[in-house]
Amino acid sequence: MQQITEIRWHARGGQGAVTAAKMVAEVALSQDKYFQAFPEYGPERSGAPIVAFTRISDEPIQIYSAIEHPDYVLVLDPTLLDVVDVTAGTSEGAVVIVNSEGACSELAGRSEMAGRKVYTVPATKIALETIKRAIPNTPLIGALAKVSGLFSLEGILEEVQTSLSKKFNDGVVNANLEAVNRGYEEVSDE
Amino acid sequence: MARKAITGNGAIALALKQVEPDVMAAYPITPQTEIAQNYAQYVANGDVVTEYIAVESEHSAMSAAIGSAAAGARTITATSSQGFALMWEMLFIAASLRLPITMPVITRALSGPINIHCDHSDSMGGRDCGWIQLYGEDAQEGYDNAIQAFRIAEHMDVRLPVMTMIDGFIISGAIGPVETLDDEQVKEFVGDYVAVNSLLNVEKPVTVGAFDSLGGWYFEHKIAQNRAMENAMDVIEEVGREFGELFGREYAHFKTHEVEDADIVLVAIGSAAGNVKTVVTKLRAEGRKVGVLKVRTFRPFPTEQIREALSGAKVIGVMDRSDSFGAQGGPLFTEVSAAMYGGESHPQIYNFIYGLGGRDIFPDDIEGAVEMLEKAAAGDTLAQQRHYLNVREG
Numbered sequence: 235m236q237q238i239t240e241i242r243w244h245a246r247g248g249q250g251a252v253t254a255a256k257m258v259a260e261v262a263l264s265q266d267k268y269f270q271a272f273p274e275y276g277p278e279r280s281g282a283p284i285v286a287f288t289r290i291s292d293e294p295i296q297i298y299s300a301i302e303h304p305d306y307v308l309v310l311d312p313t314l315l316d317v318v319d320v321t322a323g324t325s326e327g328a329v330v331i332v333n334s335e336g337a338c339s340e341l342a343g344r345s346e347m348a349g350r351k352v353y354t355v356p357a358t359k360i361a362l363e364t365i366k367r368a369i370p371n372t373p374l375i376g377a378l379a380k381v382s383g384l385f386s387l388e389g390i391l392e393e394v395q396t397s398l399s400k401k402f403n404d405g406v407v408n409a410n411l412e413a414v415n416r417g418y419e420e421v422s423d424e
Numbered sequence: 425m426a427r428k429a430i431t432g433n434g435a436i437a438l439a440l441k442q443v444e445p446d447v448m449a450a451y452p453i454t455p456q457t458e459i460a461q462n463y464a465q466y467v468a469n470g471d472v473v474t475e476y477i478a479v480e481s482e483h484s485a486m487s488a489a490i491g492s493a494a495a496g497a498r499t500i501t502a503t504s505s506q507g508f509a510l511m512w513e514m515l516f517i518a519a520s521l522r523l524p525i526t527m528p529v530i531t532r533a534l535s536g537p538i539n540i541h542c543d544h545s546d547s548m549g550g551r552d553c554g555w556i557q558l559y560g561e562d563a564q565e566g567y568d569n570a571i572q573a574f575r576i577a578e579h580m581d582v583r584l585p586v587m588t589m590i591d592g593f594i595i596s597g598a599i600g601p602v603e604t605l606d607d608e609q610v611k612e613f614v615g616d617y618v619a620v621n622s623l624l625n626v627e628k629p630v631t632v633g634a635f636d637s638l639g640g641w642y643f644e645h646k647i648a649q650n651r652a653m654e655n656a657m658d659v660i661e662e663v664g665r666e667f668g669e670l671f672g673r674e675y676a677h678f679k680t681h682e683v684e685d686a687d688i689v690l691v692a693i694g695s696a697a698g699n700v701k702t703v704v705t706k707l708r709a710e711g712r713k714v715g716v717l718k719v720r721t722f723r724p725f726p727t728e729q730i731r732e733a734l735s736g737a738k739v740i741g742v743m744d745r746s747d748s749f750g751a752q753g754g755p756l757f758t759e760v761s762a763a764m765y766g767g768e769s770h771p772q773i774y775n776f777i778y779g780l781g782g783r784d785i786f787p788d789d790i791e792g793a794v795e796m797l798e799k800a801a802a803g804d805t806l807a808q809q810r811h812y813l814n815v816r817e818g
Contacts, residue, residue, distance in 0.1 A: 259599045263429040272598035296698035298594050299784045
């Protein structure tokens with residue numbers, strides 16, 4: 235059976251989940267992998283819970299249905315944990331990475347997290363300190379690289395550099411690079 | 425050539441840009457909007473010299489496209505769903521005037537109830553309007569078909585409009601890898617536009633859209649249209665073969681996977697064909713004799729080739745993403761059934777309607793369909809011919 239890594243992103247409209255799913259696709263492209271990135275289509279409103287998906291494989295992907303059993307779940311907003319069942323459809327051993335400043339052990343103790351590998355990364359804090367805006371997507375991509383090993387940190391930094399430098403000045407680009415780096419360093423399962 | 429991470433819509437807009445037709449007349453509608461928007465951006469940026477006509481409705485879009493094509497310009501538009509429905513009367517006129525307009529259709533359900541998501545009710549509803557119809561599975565096929573459409577439409581043995589479909593949102597809005605061609609490769613492949621009976625040719629004045637009633641040639645006109653459809657059968661293959669020789673991706677009327685020795689064959693169209701293929705590969709590894717035939721050309725329908733390809737199957741399951749109310753089954757089902765009736769073998773044929781209004785079609789749904797067909801193959805004929813997949817209870 236074809237090996238496909240499936241990722242589900244939970245966020246609120248405006249937090250950059252779709253951009254993050256797209257950025258991961260671009261990284262996959264740059265590393266000659268096959269990929270798909272798509273949002274769950276619906277009325278998108280700033281602040282409302284949204285879901286996006288990414289598939290990655292070494293072979294062409296020919297399945298287009300929504301991801302039911304993700305290997306990785308990324309939660310861009312910790313307040314969603316009480317609103318959405320973020321572990322729905324996941325098997326034991328699935329990885330959950332939550333944007334949170336709280337202790338990982340606290341989150342891991344929640345009933346829906348039983349058997350899942352839980353990580354936290356203070357992505358909003360990092361974003362506020364680097365890019366000066368509460369958009370936690372780039373630190374989370376760094377965290378995903380570290381935890382999953384799907385991509386090298388260098389590959390992501392290169393991609394962020396290329397894609398952002400088309401639109402933004404060096405200051406913004408460097409802040410985002412730092413955000414990815416810090417996400418990579420600060421993700422923790424403790 | 426380049427490998428890009430791009431949405432289905434983005435890929436198609438790029439293909440149209442690389443062809444750089446004379447006129448684009450379009451009205452934005454979900455989920456086609458990105459095509460109209462990107463193309464308008466290309467025009468605004470000066471990337472193309474195309475005349476962009478921002479019309480007030482799809483009826484006007486097709487009317488403007490007809491006027492433009494009759495005047496002798498290479499002309500395109502794009503639409504979805506209600507927009508397609510609003511074009512309805514003009515679609516027939518474009519085809520009967522033998523105008524080689526090309527149009528990507530980003531398939532979407534028709535109201536009501538109101539729904540913006542994917543099914544094939546729009547394009548399948550237009551299957552008898554005289555346009556050639558090519559369906560793509562993914563963004564790559566959407567891109568490649570959009571380019572080949574010009575060669576097919578403009579071929580002197582054909583001169584018919586061509587619509588190329590991809591699934592709304594599922595493909596149009598998803599980012600995937602697409603191998604794009606260089607602008608020069610595309611321009612060279614489609615070649616220069618040759619206008620026929622141009623309204624603007626004052627040396628040879630013609631009347632377009634004349635009255636042709638009792639005592640006239642209306643009937644013969646329709647027969648000529650159907651002959652052009654027959655001619656298109658070979659032209660679509662020739663163009664697909666040449667595309668393959670030049671760029672490494674060959675296209676035919678349909679594609680089979682594990683069909684040769686299969687007892688059970690699923691016939692699918694659009695993105696679901698990929699889902700089915702993924703399931704077939706898994707079931708084959710378990711030793712189950714299942715195959716899939718993915719239809720690309722729906723008009724003209726490759727009756728004889730499909731009959732031949734399916735002749736070894738014991739049971740056929742045809743998957744339709746639109747229903748045909750009061751008919752024996754969905755459009756693809758009735759077409760495949762009619763094709764098999766004319767053959768030697770008479771396999772059992774069942775219809776699976778799925779995905780209406782964007783309802784997802786999961787691997788488990790497809791495996792469930794295969795299990796039913798396996799029972800039928802074992803001699804346990806199914807009571808119902810038409811089945812619905814992934815339907816809510818109650």
